[in-house]
Amino acid sequence: MSLNRRPRRLRTTPAMRRLVREVRPQAAQLVLPLFVHEDLDAPRPILSLPGVDQLPLGGVRAAVEAAADAGIGGVMLFAIPSVRDADGSAACDVDGILNLAIAEAAGAAGDRLVVMADLCLDEFTDHGHCGVLDAEGNVHNDATVLVYQRMALAQARAGAHVLGLSGMMDGQVAAVRDALDDDGFQNVSILAYAAKYASAFYGPFREAVDSQLQGDRRTYQMDPANRREGALEAAIDEAEGADILMVKPALPYLDVLADVAAQSSVPVAAYHVSGEYAQIEAAAANGWIDRRAAHLEALTSMVRAGADIVVTYAAVELADWLREDA
Template identity: 55%
Template sequence: MTTRRPRRLRRTESLRQLVANVHIHPSDLMLPIFVKEGLTEPQEITGLPGVLQHTEESFLSVLDAARDAGIVSVMFFAVPLDRDETGSQACRSDGILSRVIRRARGHVGDQMVVVADLCLDEFTSHGHCGVLDDRGEVDNDATLTHYVSMATVLAQAGADLLGTSGMMDGQVGAVRTGLDQAGFSSVGILAYGAKYASNFYGPFRNAVDSQLVGDRKTYQQDFRRSGEGIDEVLLDCEQGADIVMVKPALLYLDVLSQVSQRTTIPVAAYIISGEYSMVEVAAAAGVVDRESTILEILTAVKRAGADIICTYWALEFAEKLGK
């Protein structure tokens, strides 16, 4: 019997490169960008080393760098000065997120895909992703009305895609109908189909100055249910999603793999703030080699089925991959 020797193809780096079949390209990476109203200079975000809240001017240089590195998509989150119970700033055409989207579109034209986060959590005084009813609970259907208004102003501002991240039932269908009725049938929806109530969102809440007290377990998915993410992704596809998102990425690679096998539309995955910070802290402590660990993580997410990887490492690694 001939002995099989798989190690033959691992013997040298050039052999390993020859047979590798999972590759990361700059265009696979989506860069999240935070812009805070009223800032006069960028500021560090607690828990997210190397990630900044930008001014309405400084984010333009990030766009330039991303474009030059081969990144083709950016997702914007905005932090307003004023918040209220209904997150009304989110639905204003002169609000911070609308201003940022309008300026980004004017700056890059069609050279980049401009994605706007469509959620109320950054804009509400209570920090929830929707409006509250008389009992202090998130009112699903009342929230959808606000989402449609927000979608319309962001489409008017020039967004290519809207990231429906609030996890309200029927949000994709409501936004799709609202956009079509308003004449924005060409604006797409990046649907957060499988978004879990994770313990790893903490640094992101610092990034958007979240006012949340309590949790979002009544609308984000329960990590103890294995099939719920698939069900919601399929619902979003039925309602008109153009791209579906799995979030978090690393802790839910099994869900990501299943989603990529069950859908025919593009699949995105978001390596979230706590997953990012975990690696950065470990690398700073000398526990892991930072660069090779990050590359392994990006490759794992791509291997599991992600067509698009939303990550705070996007710009750094796009520049490295392009060398």
């Protein structure tokens, strides 16, 4: 055959493939979620998230140090309090489990990695929703945003570098930015969960945080059918002052991730959520797929779609694999 173009020439050897590779994920792009439970004194495995534990407060420092040693970019803290109430009051308590965990993590991290904190009420409310409820049982947007402001200040005072606004309330970014700036925390960054979908892939996370959810979150999280709305939400959050924009989940929404990355002037993150991680783990445990290859392929696809940052439960292992493959 007489062919002028033979793309296979650039696939002939591992060295050639490495040389021409378009996307090169790095450990520094990765963020590891950590779950801290107020009632534990030893790690407790999360059955639906193999390899992931709920940690006691005393285990936070070691987990952060291990993440820093692995060379990943950050950790994202979630917490499970002993007592929940309708208003999620433990979220704003200076001695609440999340704020104590932030202080531990920040002390362990130093300048080696970024400490992010989940800013949402779902782990702290006895009804499991991401905000306070009105008389009819609906999440009250504006009243919730006022609580987010108090929560933001508590997290900033505890030492968080980045606040992960995950509640999907209208106006939350602007309100939290104002509260932080007014209190002298101009250098604390906001990661906005800009396009967070009402997804079926959050199941294992609900176990991880002992979710008390009653009903669903479809009145504030996005409809999975909507692509343009994801770009709109991201544009609004960027205009309100978000420093980083998040798309969540990742793999079913790579089109939205690519849209947001194409229009954004700030870094873009993707959250490889619990259900996505658990699918790989379950299939690998059954011998149906190659675990390492699947996690690396998933990571590559998110970065290829435009993610500058990837939140993943496999962050530490991915960092090791990336070093081995370099």
